[in-house]
Amino acid sequence: MVPPPSNVGYAPAVTLSCRVYRDGHLEDERLDAAHIPDLLAQPHTMVWVDAEATPGSMAALQRAFGFHELAIEDCLQPHQRPKVEQYEGYFFLVAYALTVTEGTVGERELACFVSDRYLVTVRKDAEMDLRQAVQRWELHPERMCEGAGYPLYVILDEIVDGYFVALDALEDRSERIEEVVLGNEEGGGATDSRMEIFQMRRELFRARRATAPLRDVLDALQRRTLPVVSQELEPYYRDVYDHVLRATDFVDNLRDILSSAFDAHLSAVSNRLNEVMKVLTSWAGIILVPTLIAGIYGMNFVHMPELNWRYGYAYALGVMFTSGFLLWRMFRKRGWL
16 A cells, blocks of 8 residues: 555645546546547546536536536535435545644545546645545556546545544644643643643544544445445455544544543642642631631720730730641641641
């Protein structure tokens, strides 16, 4: 298997581009969309069309291939769930690629129309680049003779391999969060840690939304329930299916790690709060006894004992200081101060 790419790229492409392959070899890379119906009638020919999800390009595709209006609508509406749907003569597939930009994980949506004679890719993000996938499948013209199933495999393999790049970045961030949470004994940066945990949870949600439903799509492909997957291509799709299972498990493990870090963060905050409450309670107890004595002797009743005693003032201060000192020693001994 080809090593994982650094990402599913960022270079923009033209709104609509067409390539023709005959017997697995590239024959024309600047095909006019109007000639597509004639080419599809020719034997040993496979057409790949790459388009951006704009009303103009989708209208051109519908004229050339006769795609169903509901599939066209799904291409124009973003945030579709990864899925595979069967229409008369072709299949419609949606998948998501994960990208890493400045340490933040994002997603790129891709829709595909696939039959044994053509593959149409619709990029809902203009920055998504499939050139690396094109270079891969053109290195193996003997496999291109299997039809559109092989380039579809390469695209899905690039997407799934890109998951591990994004998840590795999330794993590095989760380790940093753990170090901060577990080493944050003084309470500094608690708010920053909490916000980073919440942000990473959102990114993990996006990652799971991309990977988990794709399991069902690849399961259907690797079981050859779709005729575009030949017997020779079955092992390739089975390999991608295995990788997407690993990616899904990777996401679940990261979610567990993040949940543990969040629990540890809450525990640390609770422990710091308990320590603060111990200190406040201790000082409140120390101050309580002198306050009680001062309150009693401040009532100024005429027949109050020791009110006219010469040493009453010094005695009251001595009792206040002694009681406060004894309480301080007691709390200090228990570790509250």
